[in-house]
Amino acid sequence: MPSAPTVLETATDPAPERSSGTARPRGRVLTAAGPLWAALMASHGWIPNGFGNLGSLFQTLLPWTGLAVPVLLGLAAVRRSRLAAVAALVPAVVWVVLFGGTLTDKSAGGGDLTVVSHNVDEGNPDPERTARALAAVDADVLALEELPTDSVEVYERALAAAYPHHAVIGGVGLWSRHPLKDVAAVPIMPWTRAIRATADTPKGPVAIYAAHLASVRVHPAAGFTTGSRNDAARALASALRAEPLPRVVLLGDFNGTTRDAALAPLFSGLRSAQGEAGNGFGFTWPAAFPMVRIDDIQVKGITPRSSRTLPSTGSDHLPVAASLAL
Known part of the structure; x- marks a missing residue:
C-alpha cells in the first residue's frame, strides 16, 4: 500500500505581547534608596533627638x-539594575566627603607634652597589667577614668617611680611628671566623675581636665538613653568656659563621639x-573590636602634633595618646 503522505508542521513563536504602558526601570525602590541614604548621611547633624x-x-x-554602599551594590547586581548600581555610588561620594580627610595621616614630629587618657575598666581583672602598660608609654601626664576604689593602690604603686605627682578623686585620677596644683573635683554629676588640676610644665601652666561622662544604654523601648550624659556634658562645658588659663587639655571617656x-x-x-593630628578613626571601644571613638583628647590654646590609640591593656577601652606643642 502506498504510504500516507508526510505532513510537515512548522512551529511558529507566538507574537510578542505588546506592553500597554511605558516600560518600568528595574529596581526603582532600590535606585531611590542610594540618594535617600546619602541625604541622611549628609544631613546627620540635623537629625532630631526626639x-x-x-x-x-x-x-x-x-x-x-558607608557599609550601606556594598549592600546596595550587591542588591543592584541581583536586580541587574545599572541605574541602581550608579545610585549606590552617591552615598559612597558623601562618605568620602565626610571622612576622606580622616583617613590621611596628619601626624608630625615634636611636641612638648605627651598625654594619655584611659578608661581602665572598673571590672578589669588585672589592674597591675594595665598599670605596667601605661607606665611603659612614657607619657608626661596620665588621666585614668573608672578607677575602682580597691585598685587605686595598685596604680599608685605601679606608677610611683615614673610619676612623682598624682591625685585621685572619686573614680578619676591624674598622674604627672610635672607638679600638679589647684587639684579639685568638677561637679558634673552627684558623684565625682571629673577633676581639674594645673600642671606646672617647663613652658608654663596648663589646665588639665579628666572626665568620665555618664554611661549611655540602648533599650528596645527607650532607645538611646543619653539624658544623664548630656547633663554632665553641659556642666563640664560650663566649667571649661570659666577656665582662666589659656591652655587647656581635656582628657576622658565621653561616652559619645565628636560627631x-x-x-x-x-x-x-x-x-x-x-x-587634627591623627591617622584614621582611632576607635577605642570595645577594645576587642573597636567600633566607636568615645575616648578622646581635646585641647585649647595648644597645637596637637600627633595622636594615636595604644594597644589593649586588659580594659574594655583602648588608651589614647597625643603629643602636644605648648
Missing part, C-alpha cells in the same frame, strides 16, 4: 553608614587631637 535619641545614635555610628550633636556644647571651642 524619640529614642535617634540623632545621637546615628551620629555615633556615622562612620559605619554627636548633643555633645556640641562641650566640644565647642576645643579641638580634637585625633581629628
Whole structure:
C-alpha cells in the first residue's frame, strides 16, 4: 500500500505581547534608596533627638553608614539594575566627603607634652597589667577614668617611680611628671566623675581636665538613653568656659563621639587631637573590636602634633595618646 503522505508542521513563536504602558526601570525602590541614604548621611547633624535619641545614635555610628554602599551594590547586581548600581555610588561620594580627610595621616614630629587618657575598666581583672602598660608609654601626664576604689593602690604603686605627682578623686585620677596644683573635683554629676588640676610644665601652666561622662544604654523601648550624659556634658562645658588659663587639655571617656550633636556644647571651642593630628578613626571601644571613638583628647590654646590609640591593656577601652606643642 502506498504510504500516507508526510505532513510537515512548522512551529511558529507566538507574537510578542505588546506592553500597554511605558516600560518600568528595574529596581526603582532600590535606585531611590542610594540618594535617600546619602541625604541622611549628609544631613546627620540635623537629625532630631526626639524619640529614642535617634540623632545621637546615628551620629555615633556615622562612620559605619558607608557599609550601606556594598549592600546596595550587591542588591543592584541581583536586580541587574545599572541605574541602581550608579545610585549606590552617591552615598559612597558623601562618605568620602565626610571622612576622606580622616583617613590621611596628619601626624608630625615634636611636641612638648605627651598625654594619655584611659578608661581602665572598673571590672578589669588585672589592674597591675594595665598599670605596667601605661607606665611603659612614657607619657608626661596620665588621666585614668573608672578607677575602682580597691585598685587605686595598685596604680599608685605601679606608677610611683615614673610619676612623682598624682591625685585621685572619686573614680578619676591624674598622674604627672610635672607638679600638679589647684587639684579639685568638677561637679558634673552627684558623684565625682571629673577633676581639674594645673600642671606646672617647663613652658608654663596648663589646665588639665579628666572626665568620665555618664554611661549611655540602648533599650528596645527607650532607645538611646543619653539624658544623664548630656547633663554632665553641659556642666563640664560650663566649667571649661570659666577656665582662666589659656591652655587647656581635656582628657576622658565621653561616652559619645565628636560627631554627636548633643555633645556640641562641650566640644565647642576645643579641638580634637585625633581629628587634627591623627591617622584614621582611632576607635577605642570595645577594645576587642573597636567600633566607636568615645575616648578622646581635646585641647585649647595648644597645637596637637600627633595622636594615636595604644594597644589593649586588659580594659574594655583602648588608651589614647597625643603629643602636644605648648
